Amino acid sequence: MSPSAITLSGVDKFYGPIDRGVHAVKNLTMEIAKGEIVALLGSSGCGKTSTLRMIAGFEEVSRGTIAVAGRKVHTLPPVRRNVAMAFEGYSLYPPLTVRENMAFALKAARLAKSAVDAKVANIAKLLEIEDILERYPSSISGGQQQRASLGRALIREADLHLLDEPMGQLEPQLRAVLRGRIKHFIKERGLTAILVTHDQTEANALADRIAVMEGGVLQQFDTPDRLKERPANLFTGTFVGEPPMNVFEAYVGTAADKISLKLPDGLSLDYDKDAFSGPVRDELLNRQRVVIGVRPYAVRRSKDGVPATVSANQWLGDQTHIAADFAGGSLVLVEHDRTRLELGAPIKVSIDPKNLHVFDQASGDAISHGTELA
Amino acid sequence: MEHTSLLERILRGIALALVVIFFMFPIVWILMMSFQTNETILRIPPQLVFEPTLANYTALITGKLMTAAGTLDIAFMRNLCNSVFLSVTSVAVALLLGVPAAYAFARHKFRGSEDIAFTLLSFRFAPALLVLLPLTLYFQKLGLANTYIGLIWVYQLICLPLILWIVRGYFEDIPADIEYAYRIAGHSWFATFRKIALPLAGPGIAAAGLLAFIFAWNNFVFALVLASADKQPVTVGALAFITSSGIQYGQISAAIVLSITPTLALALYAQRYLVEGLSLGAVKG
Numbered sequence: 291m292s293p294s295a296i297t298l299s300g301v302d303k304f305y306g307p308i309d310r311g312v313h314a315v316k317n318l319t320m321e322i323a324k325g326e327i328v329a330l331l332g333s334s335g336c337g338k339t340s341t342l343r344m345i346a347g348f349e350e351v352s353r354g355t356i357a358v359a360g361r362k363v364h365t366l367p368p369v370r371r372n373v374a375m376a377f378e379g380y381s382l383y384p385p386l387t388v389r390e391n392m393a394f395a396l397k398a399a400r401l402a403k404s405a406v407d408a409k410v411a412n413i414a415k416l417l418e419i420e421d422i423l424e425r426y427p428s429s430i431s432g433g434q435q436q437r438a439s440l441g442r443a444l445i446r447e448a449d450l451h452l453l454d455e456p457m458g459q460l461e462p463q464l465r466a467v468l469r470g471r472i473k474h475f476i477k478e479r480g481l482t483a484i485l486v487t488h489d490q491t492e493a494n495a496l497a498d499r500i501a502v503m504e505g506g507v508l509q510q511f512d513t514p515d516r517l518k519e520r521p522a523n524l525f526t527g528t529f530v531g532e533p534p535m536n537v538f539e540a541y542v543g544t545a546a547d548k549i550s551l552k553l554p555d556g557l558s559l560d561y562d563k564d565a566f567s568g569p570v571r572d573e574l575l576n577r578q579r580v581v582i583g584v585r586p587y588a589v590r591r592s593k594d595g596v597p598a599t600v601s602a603n604q605w606l607g608d609q610t611h612i613a614a615d616f617a618g619g620s621l622v623l624v625e626h627d628r629t630r631l632e633l634g635a636p637i638k639v640s641i642d643p644k645n646l647h648v649f650d651q652a653s654g655d656a657i658s659h660g661t662e663l664a
Numbered sequence: 665m666e667h668t669s670l671l672e673r674i675l676r677g678i679a680l681a682l683v684v685i686f687f688m689f690p691i692v693w694i695l696m697m698s699f700q701t702n703e704t705i706l707r708i709p710p711q712l713v714f715e716p717t718l719a720n721y722t723a724l725i726t727g728k729l730m731t732a733a734g735t736l737d738i739a740f741m742r743n744l745c746n747s748v749f750l751s752v753t754s755v756a757v758a759l760l761l762g763v764p765a766a767y768a769f770a771r772h773k774f775r776g777s778e779d780i781a782f783t784l785l786s787f788r789f790a791p792a793l794l795v796l797l798p799l800t801l802y803f804q805k806l807g808l809a810n811t812y813i814g815l816i817w818v819y820q821l822i823c824l825p826l827i828l829w830i831v832r833g834y835f836e837d838i839p840a841d842i843e844y845a846y847r848i849a850g851h852s853w854f855a856t857f858r859k860i861a862l863p864l865a866g867p868g869i870a871a872a873g874l875l876a877f878i879f880a881w882n883n884f885v886f887a888l889v890l891a892s893a894d895k896q897p898v899t900v901g902a903l904a905f906i907t908s909s910g911i912q913y914g915q916i917s918a919a920i921v922l923s924i925t926p927t928l929a930l931a932l933y934a935q936r937y938l939v940e941g942l943s944l945g946a947v948k949g
Binding site for chain 1: 839840841842844845846847848849850851852853860863864
């Protein structure tokens with residue numbers, strides 16, 4: 291593994307007095323390698339922006355340490371941390387044009403004017419803001435301001451680039467184009483970037499690894515694929531993925547050579563004992579109650595399945611989302627063909643054991659993914 | 665404007681004229697009085713047509729006041745200089761102290777910051793006369809009575825809270841992230857304060873400074889009690905026109921015209937900043 295660009299160890303953030311104030315970030319430890327793009331993903335108030343601002347130096351670190359490129363920086367002022375940042379609120383300097391705003395970020399680097407001009411032109415082309423370079427921030431749209439702000443961060447050569455909701459204000463088409471370009475730009479230059487977002491599509495598209503945060507706690511820090519396939523707990527399981535994972539509480543029972551997961555309304559999912567590996571079988575039988583999860587893509591309609599009733603059916607142009615009343619709750623399944631199902635129509639669904647995620651009922655920690663232990 | 669009818673435009677013109685006449689009348693009347701002698705001023709009914717005289721202005725500028733009882737020395741020009749000196753210095757000191765303080769109150773929430781800010785504002789609550797008696801006694805003990813330093817110090821009661829509270833609001837309106845963006849680009853907080861915060865709050869600082877200047881200029885009681893003749897500003901100096909042989913309306917008017925001229929000129933000049941300052945909210949994050 292390449293050397294670490296940034297290491298956070300046991301970082302706590304309290305707003306207000308330590309141990310008594312609001313505990314925004316709890317014992318956060320993560321290491322990001324040089325050249326990696328990492329997304330901090332979570333809903334509002336999960337501590338992702340606080341984390342970013344602690345790295346930048348705008349918020350004090352209540353406990354723990356932050357090291358950038360091997361230097362402990364958490365007590366240094368922002369000016370000495372050598373990080374660049376794009377702000378969620380753009381924060382362009384109002385009296386300067388877009389060009390000056392971007393060139394301004396290079397002032398401390400003391401480059402020749404021609405070098406600055408070349409860099410500005412390069413970034414402006416990348417972000418499609420060449421035509422507004424001479425305009426002032428107050429006279430351009432939110433999306434343009436956001437791109438200018440992003441450009442001001444990307445133009446710098448810093449140990450770390452922090453991007454706070456970098457594309458929230460852009461139109462969908464432009465966002466898709468820029469995601470690719472920005473990723474290419476960052477990778478080509480070997481930059482290390484941390485972006486904060488609540489948009490999982492953006493996190494999936496840009497990041498090498500995603501740190502899912504909730505309630506100030508890092509839930510899981512993994513690649514996008516592994517987040518989907520092996521969620522560490524119920525929160526990541528239901529938070530990552532669109533539409534979200536279906537979850538149901540179940541009692542584990544055995545009958546003959548079957549393992550049955552008993553759901554509310556007298557329904558039951560029965561599997562051959564051999565469908566699970568030995569350790570998983572033991573874990574399941576050891577516990578009375580579990581929570582099972584299954585991704586909408588993995589729910590199949592089949593003749594010998596468990597009954598459900600269609601409650602909504604929506605064709606999105608490339609896939610069908612079917613919601614069904616199932617086991618006292620709602621089950622969503624996705625099919626790739628246009629499915630004609632009337633509301634109230636009875637269907638039968640089955641779930642392949644290899645697509646089954648099992649979580650502990652009390653802690654929410656994952657027990658097994660498919661036929662293997664978590 | 666093309667949709668307004670002729671009648672509407674006429675009515676609007678009349679309404680505007682009425683407002684202007686209402687507000688400008690006292691000033692115009694004073695201006696007219698300043699070019700008349702006491703006799704013409706006191707004539708009943710008042711005359712709109714008169715023979716203008718510059719005698720009042722000459723008397724003020726030369727410092728010799730001719731009254732029925734004889735020649736009287738007046739220190740009007742000296743008072744005017746005192747006014748300028750006291751107001752300018754007080755505002756300068758208040759800006760020097762108040763702007764960094766306002767920045768601190770706006771950006772850093774420290775223990776008791778609200779209490780300190782409120783205490784400073786509360787200086788404006790107490791009636792000046794209530795404060796004056798103990799203040800005079802203290803100042804006499806300290807040797808500050810009847811000194812420019814003492815006066816400027818007391819004028820801070822007027823200027824400092826004003827500047828602090830107005831400018832603080834302007835600093836709070838600047839998104840903190842603009843400053844952070846500058847700091848993270850490799851600048852110290854002091855450079856950020858100088859290059860980002862101060863220019864962005866500039867119109868607000870100008871407006872607050874102007875307001876403080878007008879308040880300082882118009883102050884009467886502090887100077888009346890704490891300053892003797894050679895340090896008095898025009899507001900107090902004007903009392904000299906109430907002489908044993910009558911009130912010198914002509915000279916008072918001329919004195920008023922001369923003494924409002926600097927503030928009026930300043931206000932007109934700074935109007936642009938005032939308007940800009942009041943529309944600072946238009947700065948988008």
